[in-house]
Amino acid sequence: MSETPTVPAALVSTLRSFASAHGGSATAVVEYVGRGRVRIVLVGADGIWGDEVVDSVETAKAAAEAAGLTVEDSWNRELTAAVKTEPEHRLRMAGKRA
Numbered sequence: 001m002s003e004t005p006t007v008p009a010a011l012v013s014t015l016r017s018f019a020s021a022h023g024g025s026a027t028a029v030v031e032y033v034g035r036g037r038v039r040i041v042l043v044g045a046d047g048i049w050g051d052e053v054v055d056s057v058e059t060a061k062a063a064a065e066a067a068g069l070t071v072e073d074s075w076n077r078e079l080t081a082a083v084k085t086e087p088e089h090r091l092r093m094a095g096k097r098a
Contacts, residue, residue, distance in 0.1 A: 005059040007066055014052060015042065015067035022046045027079055028064035029072045030057055040064060047084035 019026035022044020029041040033053070038060045040052045054060050064071045072079065091097065 005056060005062050007059060007063045011052065011054065011059075011063045012066045015040070015063060015069060018042050018050055019044060019067065019069060022048045025068075025070070027070040027072055028060070028067075029075055029079070030060045030064070032057060042069070043079060043083055047082045048086065049083050049089075 015026070015028070019042070022042075023046040025045045027043045029043070031039045031041060033039050036055055038054050038057050040054065040060045040063070042050045042052070044050075054063065061071055
């Protein structure tokens with residue numbers, strides 16, 4: 001039997017705010033990235049994406065569920081096709097500031 005992780009209220013608020021700002025809903029893809037870090041990739045209804053990093057898969061899923069997001073364990077064709085990368089994201093990924 002596993003314990004329910006403690007989910008920081010600030011994280012839930014951040015996830016809800018993202019969904020609200022990007023079409024009223026969002027999908028969260030939970031990805032283990034290594035060294036005890038888990039990335040929550042958010043894809044808003046408008047296709048804009050963002051992310052948050054937490055310490056466990058359980059915390060990531062619990063936070064996304066508490067925020068009312070759809071939670072996926074992996075990417076699918078429809079979700080991948082929906083993603084829109086803004087110019088500011090491309091600059092940041094290239095190591096530049098907008």
